[in-house]
Amino acid sequence: MSFLITTAQRIVYAALLLLAVVILNFILIHLAPGDIADTIAGDMGGADATVMAQIRIDYGLDQPMLYQLWKYLWGVLHFDFGHSFFFNVSVADLILERLPATLLLVITAQILALVIGTLLGVISARRPNGPLSHFVTLIALFGYSAPVFWTGIMLLITFSLWIPIFPVAGMQDMTIEGGGLAHYLDIAHHMVLPVITLASIFLALYSRLCRASMMEVLGADYIRTARAKGLSESQIIYKHALKNSLSPVVTLAGLQFSAVVSGAVLVEAVFSWPGLGSLALQSIIARDTPTILGILFFSALVVVIGNLLTDFVLRLIDPRIRSGR
């Protein structure tokens, strides 16, 4: 019962947070100099003041900002994010078309980083001075200090020039016939490099943290109890120690969710991945305010949902959090 109440509470907080994000984004975008009228005028090779004013009236930009904000919020509530000036379609449609590609990238990278990072952390915690542990420390340091775009570009160069086994741009090969398995395999093939690029930083982070928390847990009294029961080493590690050392890793993964999303923007740019990131780039250049606002909203939504999920998983792992203590 209390579980339902806390879950409901979280969802209300999340909704309030989203509202705040929408308002803040709206204000920030409108404070920035320049608007769609400037862009259109620019495209037309200059326009006089009356034409500019007419454009502003057409797009409702002459109204007071508070009124515009209210209209926008009312729209968002009805899943209406306005109309894209630049692409000339509804923003919601535009984003929903691109969102899956980004989600695919973000979720795959996050899961991959979590699973492999945890595994490396566990292995290196078992022999903190072994060669593997040092190797993990090294790649962790490397993965953490290399910027996403640099890693991306390096991989791109390597795999386009020297070992061309992975595609370096786009999400699918248009020449591949037929749907089904061939189609999914093709997407997976295209995902390899972007996912590795995006996962590398987070993998490094998670493996370091998992190593540290695992080492701490392995010294705990209840691990000694598990040994005293005569359990095997793998039961001790994977049943008794791992579940306890996961909490900090999952917490960090939740906190990093926003970083993964913004990392995805860069990775998409490097690998021409047709997701929200490349859309964001285009619409910023075009000063397509409704699209920018829509993208910001959906990014925030992804982060908020990611955090809700993290919270949920933490509750599953640790009964002490579940009972609210």
Next chain:
Amino acid sequence: MNKPILRVEDLTVTLTTRDGIAPVLDNVSFSLNAGESIGIVGESGCGKSMTALAIMGLLPQPVGNIASGRIWFGDEDMVAVSDARMREIRGNDISMIFQEPMTSLNPVYTIGEQIAEVLRRHQNMNRRQAMVRATELLDAVRVPDPARRVRDYPHQLSGGQRQRVMIAIALACEPRVLIADEPTTALDVTVQAQIFELLSDLQSNTGTAVIMITHDMGAIAEMSERMIVMYAGRKVEEGTVDDVLDNPRHPYTRGLIACVPHIQEVVTDQRQPLVEIEGIVPSLSEFGQNACLFASRCRHVTDQCLAARPPEAQVSLQHHAACWHAEKLS
């Protein structure tokens, strides 16, 4: 009845510290008969827990090692057996209860699961059978409402209840030896008495041999037939509880007994002052010297005490004391 089930022979355990390698147990020998209960007493840092952990094969790694000696369980030397065999013995034939009930249970599994797990490991039970048995065991260690409590997590239980769960885990497979390392030190006084009573009832019901490590001389007097006094990694006195308490031959034992506060029936103005043994246990780096390690705190000290480690003087058939002056101290 008098056949030893566990025999510790000349056991020396070393700890590798920053200051070097020190013998945290120095040539310790004793034996435990089937169904018997012996007590081990001594101040903190005397090596009582190390004795227990050495028997369990759970010395802190990688610092703790058995340098020499044998630990016979039946006719197997547990110092030499394989890790796999040791895991079969642990939790099944020999179990241990720890000093820290608050942290000795895994916070993320139900107590039912933590009891059932050891049954599945050693008794070939399936999940259902093990859970049913776990509930029975909770009842046996007098946790109220066991059918509901099996699904509780450790943080929902008090310290005393958690220690009962630890006892249930330790006794689940009806071991032949139970080592209880200060099982009540971390608990309230009222709970302490209950836990001792529970342990002593369970022992008489199951016939498990018990090594009871404690500060509580009263509990030892009640539960144990024989007792061992340890000081600075050495056994300094051993004998039946009656012999040792009535006729202690080592000055350290005398000090320990004198320290037990006596409750006066009538509270008078002249309350007896609390007694203590002056000085402290030497630090680990001083263990292992060829001298009596208690000498610095002893009123009876002579040159001989500083010159050589005292051998075990036999006071009577079962009563020994490692003191140069054991004869005189009657």
